[in-house]
Amino acid sequence: MRGKGMTTITLKKINRNKVYQYIYQQKETSKLQIVQDLQMGLSTVSQNLNELEADGLISRNGYFESTGGRKAQIIRIVDDFRISIGVGILKDMFHMVAVNLYGDAIATETVELPYENSDDYYNILSENIRQFITEQNYDTGKIEGISIATQGIISPDGTSVTYGDIMGNTQMQLSDFSKRLPYPCHLEHDSKAAADLELWNHPQFDSALIFLLNPNLGGAIITNHEVHQGSHMRSGLIEHICIDPDGPKCYCGGHGCLETYCSANTLKEAAGMPVKEFFQLLHNSPTPALVQIWQNYLSHLAFAIRNLNLVIDSPVIISGYLAPYFRKEDMQELLEQINTGSLFQMTEDQLLVGNHGQYTPAVGAALYYVKNFLTPAGA
Incomplete structure (x- = not known):
């Protein structure tokens, strides 16, 4: 019985993710379209839609034009259900962006602050990130994570900068951010983050x-x-x-x-x-x-x-x-x-x-947490 129960739970999760991913890819769809394209039963689709809506992941607002019968309700994901924050650090400034689940930069800000490997610098930067989130009126529960793009080569385990002659940030550690911010944090090379963005835009x-x-x-x-x-x-x-x-x-x-x-x-x-x-x-x-x-x-x-x-x-x-x-x-x-x-x-x-x-590395870095959320374990 336990094995059968686990199988049922797993199947429900798979179906739920299929429905969510389908809506995400289509951007706008209807219940009947989901049934037809995913070849799922109407009751299965209805149950998943009700659960996704109850959890705040999708919305049902507005109607498609009638094709002769009853108008179909428009179903969309809630694209700001989770927000990823990207930070691009340069020698004399840093950029901040808020990115939604479609990878759109929905808020940006630049702060002039010369980099230095000191507690004061990381405290000021972290406080600016907190303030940026507050000013956008984002509930803390919406923030999926903060991803930092910086000039310099990142260690294979992602915990530190191993070469950073431009900024003098060879000693930069992921913990410099994670211990000051109440969110998951990620460290990325700015060029690699830029490539992630271009790959996202040109799949x-x-x-x-x-x-x-x-x-x-x-x-x-x-x-x-x-x-x-x-x-x-x-x-x-x-x-x-x-x-x-x-x-x-x-x-x-x-x-x-x-x-x-x-x-x-x-x-x-x-x-x-x-x-x-x-x-x-x-x-x-x-x-x-x-x-x-x-x-x-x-x-x-x-x-x-x-x-x-x-x-x-x-x-x-x-x-x-x-x-x-x-x-x-x-x-x-x-x-x-x-x-x-x-x-x-x-x-x-x-x-x-x-x-x-100029926001390219910050947006690209933010996609790290967007992609994490969009995996089956996220949605």
Whole structure:
């Protein structure tokens, strides 16, 4: 009897999850549609819908247009039943985002705070996260977890930063956050988090190469529909590929790294002004000097993409802080430069631009807890 009981309970959980996942994927559906597509009995579907609604996981509001009979009620998941908080830490600031179960950023905030490995810093950051949650009027029970994206290589067990020369955060520990916040916490490399977001937005891609054009350049590789980590969590560190041994000195100690040509900081230094101001002038009052700076930047970026695409034959996604500044004509120019002198031609559909800008790592990090919830154990 016990074995039979366990089987029944397991089957009920499977059916409940199937119904929830179906509604999630469809976004809007009806009871009859669920019955037909999942080939479940009407009473089984009705029971699961009643339970999911009672638990607050779905809502039934509004009606579809009539097709001749009784109007079908619209069924949706409650997309803010759980909220994931993403935090993107940079050298001089950090970004916070609240993400719903569809991965949408429904609230964002940026706080200027220079990083330092101190109790004061972590206390201030944690207090800002608490305040951010409070200001959005989120009940604490809604918060699925807080995922932190930072510059630096994360240890395989996810508990610490093992290399963080940009920010000086090599000593950063997951416990620096978890012991100050009453929620589950997760630590992630910002480039890997960005790749998670792009994979979420482009589920059709089996593989892709991500260029994270943040103040410091980052990169990531997607293979077999997963972010490739490498044996020592160093896969995708395109920023330290040397393209000129006699080039500018990189923060890693080397010379001519891609970081020194394609980071947002490099563009800022070349222009002698903030990036936002540079693009305002470039797009509205361009001068030959400004156009040349941008052409030089695109030329180096094209060089990197052309060569890396020979290693990773896949679509390329321009992501991060600079992505929103790329206009259609910029992408066309970039594609032309990539294909100039190239043995294999890249097509327009293989070169894409991300759409979350500076919040990309934070949103990508937040997806960690969204995906956790959406597993059968979550819903």
